[in-house]
Amino acid sequence: MFIKKVMLHRFKRYPKASIVLKDELSLVVGGNNSGKSTILQALAAWQFCKTLIEIEKGREGWVQAGGKSGVGLGIVDFTPLQVPSLAHLWHNLKTSKVDEVDGYTLKIKVFWDDEEGEERFLEMGMSLANDRLFVKATSTNLTLEEIVDADGNPIAGSVPSVAYLPPFAGITDREGRLTPAMRERFVGQGLSGGVVRNVLFDLHEENKRQRARLLENRTKLKDSDLAWLRKNDPWEVLVSAMQNMFGTDIRIVPFNERWHSYLKVRCVKGEVDSKGVFKSHPGFNARDLMVEGQGFLQWLSVYALSLSPEVDVVLLDEPDAHLNAALQKDLLQSLEDLAKVQRKQILMATHSPELIRLHEHDRILSVVKTGAKYLSTPDGRIKVLSGIGSIHTPTIHSLMQNKRMLILEAPSDLRFLQKLAEQAGFKWPQNVTPWYWTGTASERLQLFRQLKKEIPELKCISIRDRDDEAANTVAESLIDRGFTNKEEGFTVMKWRRRHIEGYLLCKAAIARAAEVDVAEVEAFFKKDGHALALPDDTTKSDVAPSIRDAHAKEMFTQGDSLKKHFKISRDDVAAVLTSKEIAEDLKTFFKAVEALSK
Structure with missing residues (x-):
């Protein structure tokens, strides 16, 4: 499920903006302080508000647009992005009413098409009072029957799910098993490396469940099932990519929450032979994920998040920051393939001339201070690429x-x-x-x-x-x-x-x-x-x-x-x-x- 448009009202850089988005992979480009990250952060904030309301009020809270009560929280609980104070979410730090009919003066409205091709939207509003943030759904055309089944359970795929990954940082030597709320807090604080083992662990566990399902009463997977698994299962795709790209195999150490305090992920060096089988180097001792290079960890973090089956829309803020030109090219190609095969929408903010040169011009979202739109001609890509007026x-x-x-x-x-x-x-x-x-x-x-x-x-x-x-x-x-x-x-x-x-x-x-x-x-x-x-x-x-x-x-x-x-x-x-x-x-x-x- 793809987001087709986002409308911003008084969010950070934009007093008002309407930004049309395309499916699959888009590069988000622009000069420093032009508003690239603001677009990604707005969608991350929308996802956070949506999740918060679902936790506190159930999905009924999404369709009760215009209700009087919102969900309140302090700055310590606002995890999608770091701000010095909650007022910094508002354009020009002005949080009071201007022309709004209610006290919810900051609004993020997201549009998408449902399975029948009908347009749906959900707007999240924010209000600030006495340093406390209040959140509620302020406008929607969703009905409860679209998002909750007869038993009251959420209907998967009815509303886009968004994940935001800031520039990679914060890997630790000890990473415990984290709740979803704690993971979001780490990512929002720019410490995405602090959850990478959790993401890998979840992908590996789901892979084990898939293999068990396909095995049924057999002792060995059918060739057709194995081929399907290697092409479609996120863990299999991730491991194959890391083996071929870096000559490194990722291995999850078994975790028992009754006995173990920390997740352990090991790396083994080797190479893929002519038959596509990974062979570790003789005598190579497995080592902890943490000691790998920054470029490897950045690549792994980006790819693992992008493969998560729970996410429809992936927001990547300068994932190329620690990669050389060759790895930037490989990352772009891998994400393009992933977006097509796994049916993901990926927005990737970048300053990289290498990536801008390689990507199709009509998939480059050029951001300026007044808004953003896709380039209409190849010449537009060259102008952006040259750095004149945008990327210096x-x-x-x-x-x-x-x-x-x-x-x-x-x-x-x-x-x-x-x-x-x-x-x-x-x-x-x-x-x-x-x-x-x-x-x-x-x-x-x-x-x-x-x-x-x-x-x-x-x-x-x-x-x-x-x-x-x-x-x-x-x-x-x-x-x-x-x-x-x-x-x-x-x-x-x-x-x-x-x-x-x-x-x-x-x-x-x-x-x-x-x-x-x-x-x-x-x-x-x-x-x-x-x-x-x-x-x-x-x-x-x-x-x-x-x-x-x-x-x-x-x-x-x-x-x-x-x-x-x-x-x-x-x-x-x-x-x-x-x-x-x-x-x-x-x-x-x-x-x-x-x-x-x-």
Whole structure:
């Protein structure tokens, strides 16, 4: 069940706002203090008020809109977010009546469609008197029959359920079994790490129940049931993701509340084999979850909450904060898949240029001080991405200072090129700012134009893999002949080989990196899977077409790869290349970067 719209009345930054939301995954972007977190916090506060009324009055309290009595509480009991005082929930700290018909001067109204496609809404109102907060449902079109069955039990899925995760913090060495109220308090205080073991424990317990149900009187799960479980069960999905992403298995230590005071979760390092089975490293001792890296814990916390079957709408406030660019990309893709398969709505506030570049423009909710709306064109994404008027990143600062820009496909490409430049005797210039984007040359040109409006002296080189484009679309100068849209200061280049890894197909260097004979490397490439004869010299720009068109990226990482066969990576080979083994195309590129820096 998805939230389609939220209307705010005097909540924090917004005196009035109406924000339309889409299903599945949306990025919420905007500059500092623009109101990104306010939108997430409003939905978190709505969920808290809804739950509070249900606990105190039952679901009948939702449909008794306009009743006289609300539920009162102090600041210590208001757990969805931290505020210095309850008055800070109100716009401009003004809590008294203005034009409201009742004393409930702060209102959050949420809209959704029921299973028949009919619009439903529930508005929560708040009032402040003598430092005490009063909460009640102030408007709704729900009926009691829609939300409670004939026996008085809540009907699941009749009203959206929301969970809010602030930036990760607060993991402890000892985490007890917590009530739902205590968990909400920890999360509201920004200590989401203090409940991560509880979330994992619940997912694991539900997995045990599912397995027991599917087993019935059998001793072994049917293959079809096991396949369903691995695709749909939250615990199975989580464990598989952590094994593949981090080479780490998550193991719950059995907990008995009569004897144990704390939940224990262990981590074991290993790798997933070709059959998809996780094998722990020999002799590796399981260790507590707490000692894992901040990026791992952030990723785990986000993914575990997003998989919770009790939650329809997941609110993530900068979950990429402790992740490198590669893990940010993996997290985005994983959450996109999860939103589709598990039918979740995810709102993810972020400052990350990496995530903004990767996401579809019409799934980016751009927040400004007056409200928020989805981008209507790709150009809108580029404007947001550039940081002009909204997101002012360190990269933009560097561009403004240096006025020289190099667009690459990934950070790993920069490290790779800088290493080879050093070995080739070229000094990599410090005044060229890297920008990472997998987009087309046309998209990169639009980005350049947007930036140049603010940085008139900006110059740029864009370079990317040739991939499946014809070899004759690249000149020996590496200029992309297939790109005809010229722009002063913008140089479009492309590698003459299919992939940048093609410049590492040097059998002598591969042999040195793998510490084997050259003959063994030759035999590896001549096998049916590759059918490639490597010449003694692969440095020429006009090297044989079989080398230029080789799927070198896959040769390093996929199937019967160099990684699997010789236990070496692209970086290992690059590290042992001599100056004489570095390809002419690379040296051509280094000269172009050197010229750009002047």
